[in-house]
Amino acid sequence: MIATPVWVQVVYLAAAVCFILALKGLSSPRHARAGNLVGAVGAVVAVVVVFFYAELDHLIPILVAIALGTVVGVVGAQRVQMTQMPQLVALFNGVGGGAAALVALLELSEAAGDPAAAQPGAFALAATAFTILVGSVSFSGSMVTFAKLQELMTSRPVLFPGLPILFGGSLLVALVLGVLTVTSTTIWVGIVLALVGLGLGVLLVLPVGGADVPIVISLLNAFTGLTVAAGGYVLGNTVLLVAGTLVGAAGSFLTKLMAAAMGRSIANILFGALKGGSTLGAGEASDRPVRSAGPEDVAILLGYAHKVIIVPGYGLAVAQAQHTLRELVDVLSARGVTIDYAIHPVAGRMPGHMNVLLAEAQVPYEQLKEMDDINGEFKQTDVVLVVGANDVVNPAAKTTPGAPIYGMPILNADEAQQVVFLKRSMRPGFAGIENELLFDPRTTLLFGDAKDTLGKLLSAVKTL
């Protein structure tokens, strides 16, 4: 490998600055899109520059591979439904981690296969082992989160006896293999290390329950960042080191923020199920009596209210009913009803997911109120309309220690005069626990597909 010329290093520095600006931009609503573009430009420039100085062989196959990956990435990114966004991010993250692990394996095989060449130092070998291990963890972990979110497998925590011992044992084996990589530098140690990493990733994510999966995606995202940083050290490449570290640090901090929004600690999310605490949910429909009504009754309730708050959830998005909901809100507003949307930080499948879904339906940004801003207003609210949400208004988060969602801040829908739930069935929400609010005497249930029901509500309100 030839040395990196100074002008290339300067370009790498510029790319690193682009990435910092990208993250900065992505943290503010006004500059987010520009920030993302700046990041993309930095990445493309850094990649293009390689071809001009590195005197690479196999140019045609490499370019074909890039073209193939680009097509897959673009098509995947454009075809995906907004509701399936979290899965796609998990998938992209996983393949990034896998790529980093493969790069490190190749570096190791080069060092192992040519003892005459200058050998990497102990630090570089340790970084190689780290990249192989954590990259594999990130790859397999992301694939399991993908399967959970795509409902290819159960989204409930998967536990089996001996899981903690197996996990601990594998971790120990990985540590030993890591040391072996440094001392003996053989490719087989690296390959076994990668396999152990794949196993560890699966074991890490299996016990995580549905509602916590997005936080694990964020954590694995940070893992991949650190992997890329270590890979940068191995290859002697500054832009990889800086970009990877930025993502590792920002990703870890973001994971902490997300966990805090759910009132959980990261340790609790990862290992809570192992202690038995978070498997309380039965995941079955209850047959306790509830009060249900027809669209006409609910239309009267809404049409003559002064203040209504709408709590949208994932069910709304799945039914693709955002547009119908917005129409209903427009008609009610025209009647003089004050309406806001209360957005729980983790409404949908990921923090901020619901904002994306409602923005897609062109709901004005100003009508979306964050939890802390609106929670005081529920007491003066006539009707709360909960559309396809459940866990985010479940009072068990405040009242039932031991419930999987205990401690999660919720929307205080239970303080309103009336609560109306639009639901498909009595099945519990993503967290798999029953919601006491459904059985409250002030609560009315309107069963049916969200889009269908909202359509009926809309025409009923129009005839008032």
Place this chain on the structure above:
Amino acid sequence: MSEPVVWLTIFILSVFVGIEVISKVSSTLHTPLMSGANAIHGIILLGAILVTGYAESTTALVVGLVAVVLASVNMVGGFVVTDRMLQMFRPRKTTREDVNQ
């Protein structure tokens, strides 16, 4: 400074920058931010291209090419999907104009 210390310096400073730049993000933007950060680590593509370009055996070449494909999916797909999410956050006026066009 010895070289490992230079690298360590870059690493530590980047950690602080990484935390600092996103410390004030609102929960509304958590998802796009995660997705954007995800795209940035797709820069591993650069590493994948380098190792593949110097591959000396067929096995190494094939493994390298797989890494290149995976990394480009991560990088390109990541930026495109983030942009798609952020398109939704445009002010209402712009959206209406687009509809009329």
